[in-house]
Amino acid sequence: DVKVTQSSRYLVKRTGEKVFLECVQDMDHENMFWYRQDPGLGLRLIYFSYDVKMKEKGDIPEGYSVSREKKERFSLILESASTNQTSMYLCASSPSRNEQFFGPGTRLTVL
């Protein structure tokens, strides 16, 4: 079974803090994705990576950055958290042109 894990299920941070969300997959997938999920807006792509050290902006990259130093790990960074970044963050991985496997999600609250 594919396993995608995320570093935290729930996270509470203060405005202006730097926030790291980590995602790890164990199936040697080339592609990894970060989404945020908000009610009524579906899944919005923040960034994705199709190889180590490669990244591409999704639909809503502003305020976020990513890092992929190893194939199995994809990190999402909020340089200076703001209240409008309060959301559910979902990581996913896929073996190119195929099913995306999601992690359990991190519910981030920025106070």
Place this chain on the structure above:
Amino acid sequence: GENVEQHPSTLSVQEGDSAVIKCTYSDSASNYFPWYKQELGKRPQLIIDIRSNVGEKKDQRIAVTLNKTAKHFSLHITETQPEDSAVYFCAASKSNYQLIWGAGTKLIIKP
């Protein structure tokens, strides 16, 4: 850019009846159309997908139909059961990496 519209946003059906969720896409180059199910508090999971070289695909009680001319595709669930209650997302893709997602449909099965 590519856009996927999904309707309805909420669908309530009697247990045992059929449910139909519809999506339209804007980019005629899209050629892969998956459907994901997200139960409350859980991660999205692929339930069925279709590629543009076929018009219909079935898997037990669920089926997906694709009309390339009209650029729309639909999810059909027959003999609905309580465990079908969830949020369903459609998506479209023309690349190896990125899925463009619909906003989701909350399906409620009434006993």
